[in-house]
Amino acid sequence: MSEVNLNTYARNTWCPGCGNFAILNAFKSAINELVNDGTPLENFVLVSGIGCHAKIVDYINMNSFYSLHGRVLPPAQAVKLADPKLKIIGFAGDGDAYGEGLEHLIFAAKRNIDITMIIHNNRVYGLTTGQYTPTSPEGFRGRSTPLGTKEMPINPLELMLASGATYLARGTSHGIDLLKKLFKEAILHKGFSLVDVLQVCVTYYNMYEYYDKHVYELKDYNTGDFNQAMNKIREWDYNTEAPIALGTMYCRQADTFEDKFAALGKSGADKDKLIADFLRSAV
Amino acid sequence: MKDFSLIIGGKAGFGIDKSGMVLAKILNRLGYYIYIYRDYPSLIRGGHTFSIIRASVKKIATHRDKVDFVLALNRETVDLHRGKLKKDCLFIYDSDQAKDIALVCGTGVSISAILKEENAPEIMRNTCIIGAFVKSAGIKREILEEVLRKEIPRDIELNLKVAFKGYEQAQELIKIEPLCSDPMPLISGNEAMGLGLVKAGLSAYLAYPMTPSSPLLHFLAELSEKYPLKVIHPESEISVALMALGFSSMGLKAAVGTSGGGFCLMTEGVSFSGMSELPVVFIVGQRPGPSTGLPTYSAQTELNFVMSAGQGEFPRLVTAPGDAEEAYYWAGMSLNLAWKYQLPAFILSDKNMGEGVYSFDINSAGNIGEEPALKWGGAGEYKRYALTKNGVSPLAFPPLKGQAIKINSYEHDEYGITTEESATTVMMQDKRLRKESALSKDLEKLAAVKVYGNKKSKTAILCWGSNKGVCIEAAEDSNLKVIQPLVFSPFPVKQLQKALSGVKKIISVENNATAQLAGLVKSFGFKADRNILKYDGRPFSLEELQNRIKRVLR
Numbered sequence: 001m002s003e004v005n006l007n008t009y010a011r012n013t014w015c016p017g018c019g020n021f022a023i024l025n026a027f028k029s030a031i032n033e034l035v036n037d038g039t040p041l042e043n044f045v046l047v048s049g050i051g052c053h054a055k056i057v058d059y060i061n062m063n064s065f066y067s068l069h070g071r072v073l074p075p076a077q078a079v080k081l082a083d084p085k086l087k088i089i090g091f092a093g094d095g096d097a098y099g100e101g102l103e104h105l106i107f108a109a110k111r112n113i114d115i116t117m118i119i120h121n122n123r124v125y126g127l128t129t130g131q132y133t134p135t136s137p138e139g140f141r142g143r144s145t146p147l148g149t150k151e152m153p154i155n156p157l158e159l160m161l162a163s164g165a166t167y168l169a170r171g172t173s174h175g176i177d178l179l180k181k182l183f184k185e186a187i188l189h190k191g192f193s194l195v196d197v198l199q200v201c202v203t204y205y206n207m208y209e210y211y212d213k214h215v216y217e218l219k220d221y222n223t224g225d226f227n228q229a230m231n232k233i234r235e236w237d238y239n240t241e242a243p244i245a246l247g248t249m250y251c252r253q254a255d256t257f258e259d260k261f262a263a264l265g266k267s268g269a270d271k272d273k274l275i276a277d278f279l280r281s282a283v
Numbered sequence: 284m285k286d287f288s289l290i291i292g293g294k295a296g297f298g299i300d301k302s303g304m305v306l307a308k309i310l311n312r313l314g315y316y317i318y319i320y321r322d323y324p325s326l327i328r329g330g331h332t333f334s335i336i337r338a339s340v341k342k343i344a345t346h347r348d349k350v351d352f353v354l355a356l357n358r359e360t361v362d363l364h365r366g367k368l369k370k371d372c373l374f375i376y377d378s379d380q381a382k383d384i385a386l387v388c389g390t391g392v393s394i395s396a397i398l399k400e401e402n403a404p405e406i407m408r409n410t411c412i413i414g415a416f417v418k419s420a421g422i423k424r425e426i427l428e429e430v431l432r433k434e435i436p437r438d439i440e441l442n443l444k445v446a447f448k449g450y451e452q453a454q455e456l457i458k459i460e461p462l463c464s465d466p467m468p469l470i471s472g473n474e475a476m477g478l479g480l481v482k483a484g485l486s487a488y489l490a491y492p493m494t495p496s497s498p499l500l501h502f503l504a505e506l507s508e509k510y511p512l513k514v515i516h517p518e519s520e521i522s523v524a525l526m527a528l529g530f531s532s533m534g535l536k537a538a539v540g541t542s543g544g545g546f547c548l549m550t551e552g553v554s555f556s557g558m559s560e561l562p563v564v565f566i567v568g569q570r571p572g573p574s575t576g577l578p579t580y581s582a583q584t585e586l587n588f589v590m591s592a593g594q595g596e597f598p599r600l601v602t603a604p605g606d607a608e609e610a611y612y613w614a615g616m617s618l619n620l621a622w623k624y625q626l627p628a629f630i631l632s633d634k635n636m637g638e639g640v641y642s643f644d645i646n647s648a649g650n651i652g653e654e655p656a657l658k659w660g661g662a663g664e665y666k667r668y669a670l671t672k673n674g675v676s677p678l679a680f681p682p683l684k685g686q687a688i689k690i691n692s693y694e695h696d697e698y699g700i701t702t703e704e705s706a707t708t709v710m711m712q713d714k715r716l717r718k719e720s721a722l723s724k725d726l727e728k729l730a731a732v733k734v735y736g737n738k739k740s741k742t743a744i745l746c747w748g749s750n751k752g753v754c755i756e757a758a759e760d761s762n763l764k765v766i767q768p769l770v771f772s773p774f775p776v777k778q779l780q781k782a783l784s785g786v787k788k789i790i791s792v793e794n795n796a797t798a799q800l801a802g803l804v805k806s807f808g809f810k811a812d813r814n815i816l817k818y819d820g821r822p823f824s825l826e827e828l829q830n831r832i833k834r835v836l837r
Binding site for chain 2: 008009010040042043045056057058062063064065066067068071073074075076077078079081083085086103104106107134180197212258261268269271272275278279282283
């Protein structure tokens with residue numbers, strides 16, 4: 001296998017020990033394998049939001065669209081619709097995808113558009129220096145909630161399953177081989193896929209030990225069974241202490257938005273004729 | 284009759300809009316120029332809705348207060364529009380419903396009875412009253428049949444039966460003479476903008492429904508069945524703006540449409556467009572605000588908003604067309620200039636212009652080409668934000684072998700990689716701002732300010748957008764000059780200066796409460812002496828503006 005150089009000259013500014021390094025390295029390995037398997041490198045477009053996670057697009061020498069906070073999916077979907085042969089990978093933090101950009105996430109899942117979302121879910125705002133996010137546990141003491149949050153976290157995988165996502169997986173930043181495997185699977189899956197990565201923020205919410213103690217990899221598990229997937233996803237609610245399953249939690253084939261959408265407008269139509277025809281009918 | 288108006292009114296849901304169009308097309312067949320003003324409340328059924336159809340031997344773009352014909356589909360129409368009637372006006376009404384009303388003039392038709400006889404649905408009150416109008420106006424029955432067949436293909440035989448019964452019952456009271464001129468396409472300002480965008484190479488249109496721009500979404504969605512145009516109605520205006528940027532990053536020319544409230548949600552995308560240099564055309568249909576305001580009425584409230592929308596400093600194109608021809612031309616030009624200079628462009632529309640219907644002459648609208656994107660030559664490493672003399676960087680789109688194309692909302696270097704370095708920050712900000720001077724030079728070649736009326740008059744009416752038509756006509760009455768800026772950013776200072784030479788008194792006419800155009804021109808050193816403002820959501824009628832100008836001149 002030949003190694004594709006994906007590095008840029010941008011200086012990496014993540015904290016030492018940041019879980020984002022695991023995502024970056026696993027992702028580069030996955031891309032390397034996919035390129036070696038025949039997908040041209042230029043056929044990938046990376047889209048990111050704003051936050052620590054988003055710097056990843058500066059660190060990878062591939063097509064990228066460094067979007068706004070919460071707005072990974074609107075441009076990602078447009079790029080996919082503009083050229084369905086492209087492989088679109090969105091990177092977003094938990095505040096980005098599950099907070100500010102939640103409406104887009106639900107709609108992209110509902111459309112089953114062929115895009116992969118990789119969520120850097122560290123359950124804290126890092127770049128804005130330590131506030132609670134939609135997946136922080138109840139009682140989380142952040143700088144905006146010094147007395148602890150008074151609300152429950154959302155279970156993003158449960159929400160995504162209910163919304164129509166056709167591939168769902170979970171990994172952690174301790175577990176780079178599994179991450180690589182899940183990223184590849186998600187990218188190759190035709191339809192809306194999401195990998196929730198329990199990525200650790202060493203500075204504001206260091207959960208390495210907690211996750212190491214609770215995670216286990218799924219084995220002998222039928223990924224195509226909706227009810228079983230829902231039960232498995234509900235095993236841990238991102239709040240109460242419970243075993244945390246890793247691996248592919250759900251996968252099924254379904255028609256995608258871009259395929260159905262492409263069937264609409266007919267190409268080759270002449271715009272001058274279109275305008276003339278309309279004006280004739282308007283007399 | 285060289286210039287006459289009719290009003291058709293009834294409850295919302297009665298099909299007033301369609302009937303207004305049928306009547307306009309009948310008069311269009313006779314060779315008259317048409318303008319339709321539509322008035323409807325923000326509800327689906329009930330409430331009073333009406334259309335004023337004005338026909339004239341000359342080109343018009345406004346309605347009159349006084350009408351010659353009233354087609355009353357219900358009692359309310361008779362009561363509400365009594366004040367609008369000319370002394371010798373003709374009333375066409377359902378005699379079965381309006382027995383108790385003493386009418387001075389006109390013709391009653393037993394519409395209810397005709398519908399019952401033919402077992403026709405309520406909606407056919409329209410065709411019946413149109414039939415009666417055609418007879419009373421001395422118009423040939425063949426024209427009625429021809430237009431109905433074209434406009435109402437559904438249940439046409441029954442519609443014709445009902446229309447002919449109405450026709451037979453009515454009496455010929457007057458004769459509208461057919462003219463020699465050919466009928467013209469009747470289109471709305473929204474449709475004109477849609478055609479202009481298509482002409483300039485539109486590939487994607489995105490919108491979340493919002494009056495008064497929804498009809499443009501519907502129009503382009505229908506066209507997309509025959510033409511490779513991606514029309515998408517996503518989850519919110521936030522998504523609309525950001526999706527448009529995504530299409531733009533792939534080289535697909537994109538436009539979006541909304542009104543003030545939706546545009547509020549788009550402003551982060553506006554600023555992103557400025558920073559990432561991804562061209563997008565934003566169509567903003569203005570209406571009375573603040574906030575939800577009067578959703579189905581009209582105003583010129585968003586000039587200041589659009590001029591400064593979005594955080595940070597970046598160049599933009601802002602235009603406001605005044606009628607269907609200008610809507611067509613400036614929609615196309617906005618898309619072209621947005622792509623030529625890689626910046627956001629804004630078209631200020633409003634309900635009067637967007638939903639008003641005009642006789643449209645494409646030949647007088649001006650030629651729109653299709654601006655080819657400045658493509659990258661392909662030598663060396665691609666830099667999305669390469670520094671150039673006029674600030675415009677050559678474009679490339681994925682997939683491009685051997686290159687990474689990087690778009691960025693952060694301040695970035697030439698490659699598109701994030702930077703916080705001070706010299707690069709200044710260099711890139713200067714690069715983006717340089718595009719404005721280049722755009723300004725291009726605009727000097729276009730009619731960014733137009734002059735009408737008595738060009739020697741020392742008094743000038745200053746107007747913009749949909750007030751163009753009413754100002755030109757009203758100024759004729761007082762023999763004044765009319766000056767209409769069509770571009771607001773970059774502001775055409777030289778052209779306005781030239782237009783104002785010899786002018787001693789400026790009267791700014793606007794549909795807002797704070798004289799926003801007067802405020803803008805003041806910042807360039809031109810002071811409006813008087814303002815004529817109207818902000819009740821309704822457009823100026825010709826008579827109303829004539830009177831207000833006279834009062835100001837007194």
